[in-house]
Amino acid sequence: KAGVTQTPRYLIKTRGQQVTLSCSPISGHRSVSWYQQTPGQGLQFLFEYFSETQRNKGNFPGRFSGRQFSNSRSEMNVSTLELGDSALYLCASSPGLAGVKTQYFGPGTRLLVL
Amino acid sequence: TQLLEQSPQFLSIQEGENLTVYCNSSSVFSSLQWYRQEPGEGPVLLVTVVTGGEVKKLKRLTFQFGDARKDSSLHITAAQPGDTGLYLCAGRGLTTDSWGKFQFGAGTQVVVTP
Numbered sequence: 314k315a316g317v318t319q320t321p322r323y324l325i326k327t328r329g330q331q332v333t334l335s336c337s338p339i340s341g342h343r344s345v346s347w348y349q350q351t352p353g354q355g356l357q358f359l360f361e362y363f364s365e366t367q368r369n370k371g372n373f374p375g376r377f378s379g380r381q382f383s384n385s386r387s388e389m390n391v392s393t394l395e396l397g398d399s400a401l402y403l404c405a406s407s408p409g410l411a412g413v414k415t416q417y418f419g420p421g422t423r424l425l426v427l
Numbered sequence: 428t429q430l431l432e433q434s435p436q437f438l439s440i441q442e443g444e445n446l447t448v449y450c451n452s453s454s455v456f457s458s459l460q461w462y463r464q465e466p467g468e469g470p471v472l473l474v475t476v477v478t479g480g481e482v483k484k485l486k487r488l489t490f491q492f493g494d495a496r497k498d499s500s501l502h503i504t505a506a507q508p509g510d511t512g513l514y515l516c517a518g519r520g521l522t523t524d525s526w527g528k529f530q531f532g533a534g535t536q537v538v539v540t541p
Contacts, residue, residue, distance in 0.1 A: 355534060356531035357531070358530070358531075369527050413477055415475065417472070419469050
């Protein structure tokens with residue numbers, strides 16, 4: 314099976330712009346979670362989608378949003394970018410929500426905001 | 428604020444030595460996971476521990492979950508250069524606010540030199 318893919322791998326934006334990142338989960342997986350990783354804060358949970366519905370949300374401002382499509386692919390959007398949004402954005406897929414959850418991470422999208 | 432405290436932050440050892448990484452919290456978790464992350468890649472799951480007091484062994488790696496399900500440790504015996512990486516622990520929340528969410532520690536950077 315192919316792993317989790319994320320596009321693009323690298324992105325440079327300027328303050329005030331918006332950005333959309335994409336994640337394709339492992340085939341058959343229906344849950345997709347998004348995380349932000351920075352040197353100062355480490356890995357922080359953004360949100361989780363399952364069956365096109367947001368099931369869980371972290372403590373991030375409303376500028377961060379996401380969605381999931383019927384094929385389980387997911388996108389996250391960040392509007393009005395700030396310098397502090399520079400980070401590695403990771404997506405993780407899981408078969409479902411129940412039981413012990415095994416997360417498979419993608420390689421991430423590295424976003425630099427200038 | 429990191430709810431999961433990892434120590435040490437950095438560990439540099441010679442090949443063949445042993446090492447232990449600790450993950451501590453005041454919160455109880457339904458499960459705890461350990462990951463290893465290498466540069467340019469997403470974290471890769473090593474193990475999930477669920478039961479208080481549980482010990483799991485994977486070749487040279489031994490994982491322990493505290494009796495109260497608040498802390499965990501990772502012990503590597505006879506470390507090899509291939510063990511080099513960022514080790515992350517992640518606890519799955521049980522409280523109303525944290526239900527189902529994974530909280531990550533800041534990570535321990537391990538460097539094993541030949």
